[in-house]
Amino acid sequence: MIQGQLAMHEEHSEEILRNQMEIRLPFGLPGFESLTRFLVAELVDFPPFHFLQSLEERELGMLLLDVNLLQHEENISLMIKELEKRKIDRNSHQIFLILKLVSENRTFTANIRAPFVIEPEMATASQIILENQSLGFEYPLDPDAL
Amino acid sequence: MLVLTRKAGESLRIGSNIIITVLETSPGSIKVGINAPQEIPVHREEVYKRIQEENRKAMGLNLDSLKSFKK
Numbered sequence: 545m546i547q548g549q550l551a552m553h554e555e556h557s558e559e560i561l562r563n564q565m566e567i568r569l570p571f572g573l574p575g576f577e578s579l580t581r582f583l584v585a586e587l588v589d590f591p592p593f594h595f596l597q598s599l600e601e602r603e604l605g606m607l608l609l610d611v612n613l614l615q616h617e618e619n620i621s622l623m624i625k626e627l628e629k630r631k632i633d634r635n636s637h638q639i640f641l642i643l644k645l646v647s648e649n650r651t652f653t654a655n656i657r658a659p660f661v662i663e664p665e666m667a668t669a670s671q672i673i674l675e676n677q678s679l680g681f682e683y684p685l686d687p688d689a690l
Numbered sequence: 691m692l693v694l695t696r697k698a699g700e701s702l703r704i705g706s707n708i709i710i711t712v713l714e715t716s717p718g719s720i721k722v723g724i725n726a727p728q729e730i731p732v733h734r735e736e737v738y739k740r741i742q743e744e745n746r747k748a749m750g751l752n753l754d755s756l757k758s759f760k761k
Contacts, residue, residue: 571731575742576749606748644748655748658741673733673741681744 561585566599567662567669574658574671576604582669584608584640584662594640596660607652608640608660609685619683623656626674638662642671644682653682 564585572579581599592613598604612634614620627639639661641654657679662669694702701711707727714721724732733741 570729573745574738575745604749606745642745642748644744655741655744657737658744670731671741671745673731673737681740 561595562588565662565664565667567667569669571670574673576601579604584669593643596640596642607643609643609654611639611641611659614641614654619656619679622676623659623674623679626676626679627659627661627672630672632661632672636663636665638664641683643685652685654685655681656683657681 562585564583567582567584569580569582571577576598579598579600583597583599585595585597587593587595592610594608594610596606596608611620611624615624615634624634624639627633627637632639639659641656642658642660643652643654645651646653657676658671658673658681660669660671696702696712698712698715701709703709708730709725711723711725712720713723726732
């Protein structure tokens, strides 16, 4: 059962989550290097967002967005090309952006410099830090594009 | 911290399979080449720290904030 950020919905977790998958992060996440076990799931109440939940620290979770939803944007295409140079593509991997809330105007930004990549066959994931400096840490998301 | 002096063209070995080579030196900077197994991530320290900072902020997100996106 998912915990932490979703605690307020805990009694209804089966209704707000679907397609849950447990994944292992061999190196953790930058900032949370000791955490290696996570759950990723679709948020039923809040499409198209996904949720990444630590299975080791109940209060830690973050929002993800499937990169396929933004693939037509120029900067996202550039990010995908950078990943392809590392033999990471959308056919064999699930690629997500990590989102951050901009509290002043209640919008989100996405980190397109360091996408979150899942290898479904191995049930492993990692955050890939790209070298291209034109890819931003705080790429603004247009709600209407989702 | 271990401190070693190297010249351009000279290398350091870390463990059995990581080699750092000084490729070029110039006033104020050096260029290094790193040979490491693919599974070992190598990053610029300042970029890694920025990603750490961004992730810590992202972890603090509350689901209530999603309501502004809900159609």
